Amino acid sequence: MLYIISTPIGNLGDITLRAIETLEMVDILLCEDTRKTGILLKELKIKNNIKLVSFYDEVERQKIPQVIEWLKEGLEVGLVTNAGTPLLSDPGWLLVKKCQELGLKYTAIPGASAVINALILSGLPMQRFSFLGFLPKKDRERKKILEKYKMVEGVKVVYESPNRLEKLVGEIKETYGKEVQIRICREMTKKFEEVKNGMDGDVRGEVVVVFI
Incomplete structure (x- = not known):
């Protein structure tokens, strides 16, 4: 069976019992x-002899046949990303699609998600949202x-790196007008978690931008 496992986005305490x-x-x-996942397993004190296999965008297609063989053999296979919930801007959806086609069992182990966390922290209406x-x-x-997406109702959520953030904020204002509300969420669940109202000063660390 395939298990799609969510992991913490920064705070180790957010790992679930499941x-x-x-x-x-x-x-x-x-x-x-594999290096980052190895560190996570060590921090969680998980000592079973798990075989760690690299599975990122560039190799997903070529590795799916081998993963399918493992599943057919009855092996228990887990899928994780570096942080948070797999398949959101990370590899895995092609593998899930293949499991659907072949009738192979799979399930999701829910947990932390940077998208949902940022929406909650933004203070913006989140009845409808688009993840870009x-x-x-x-x-x-x-x-x-x-x-x-200017024509789509609701808030928009974007992942961005700090070095391109200022440019992105400028483009959002140019496209959506001066009345656009922008929230920049950084270092979520960590000690220096912060939510900025627009581009105000230097921003470092992992960033999620929410705007409407």
């Missing part, structure tokens, strides 16, 4: 980064997406 139980029983663990993930690096493609 996630720990699952990590302790899987035979193979598909990881976005990481926007394209090319200016033209990025602006095209921002224009497209």
Whole structure:
């Protein structure tokens, strides 16, 4: 069976009992980064001999056949990302789709999600929202997406790196007008968690942008 396991986005205390139980029983663990997952397992004091296998965007397609074979053999396979809930801007959906096609069992082990956490912290109406993930690096493609979602009701959630944040905020204001409300959520669940109202000063660490 395939287990899609959510892990903490910063605070180790956010790991769920079910996630720990699952990590302790899987035979193979598909990881976005085996080194980071190895550190997490060590911090959680999980000592079973899990086989860690690299599973990131560039290799997902080529590794799916092997994963399917493991599942058919009856092995318990887990899937984790570096932090948070897998498949949200991370690999895995192609594997889930293949499991659906072949009738193989799979389940999600829910937990922390940067998207949901940022929405809650934003103080913006969240009855409807659109998750845009990481926007394209090319200016033209990025602006095209921002224009497209301008017509969609509700808040928008974007992942961004600190070094491109100021440019993104400027493009959002240019596209949505001066009345746009922007929240920048950084270091969520960690000691220096902060929610900024727009671009105010230097921003470091992992960032989620919420705007309407």
